[in-house]
Amino acid sequence: MTTVLGRPSASTTQQRVYGPTPDAQKPVMVTLKEVTKTYPNGSRGLYGVSLEVNRGDFLFITGPSGAGKSTLLKLLYGAERASSGEVIIDRVNVGELRGDRLSLIRRRIGIVFQDYKLIPSRTVSENIAFVLWAQGFTRKEIQRRLPPTLKLVGLQHKADCFPDELSGGEQQRVSLARAIVGTPPVILADEPTGNLDPDNSLQVLKILKKLNAIGATVIVTTHDEQLVQMSNQPVVQLREGRLSQSF
């Protein structure tokens, strides 16, 4: 068995498995095994990517535009399927899931996008509650979960505002609240600070770190090198669909 970066390789070839430092105490939460994604038009999103993220880890994925960051996250939440290789979350092979079983695994993943994707005609509370309602939570449970979630993102006082009454940073914090209100064990954030100034970016990072501190496995894509440096978290790099480790 070959060992690279202190981690046993998944196969007898020189395939490197990237990710934060392995920790025998923590089970693996997210695995990509030699994943390649080629889009129908022939564009290659990812090429032979192997990655392991343990439960409770925080990982940055950096790389320039077009490197494959969004593709990687889309494969994790099942919005795209790998052309070859395996994508596993919490021991479930996401690539094999369809319909209800895919919906079930998606409930275990909170997703944050660069452009927030809030419903403009709904208030902050309604935007957040909508996720729980769609998952069949009772009204009482929704009412129970909303206040602490709003508090965590510092938006108690904005509960009844509409998205266009909020700043970009506040809108992103609503989108964070929506991602976490169902207490998913995995949080994926695709360029969450891409539209934000440094102060708001830092706030978003602090919230993601807080969620990580209470147990969530967090994967954040970004091309913001400053944010990565400030955060002092493990980071891997994508370039033209291939992964490499940064130190």
Ligand code: ADP
């Ligand atoms: P990043 O998030 O790092 O900017 P993406 O994952 O969006 O990179 O894109 C990686 C590569 O895959 C790019 O060459 C992009 O053009 C291509 N790509 C992404 N989505 C699609 C798609 N739906 N159809 C065809 N090509 C795509």
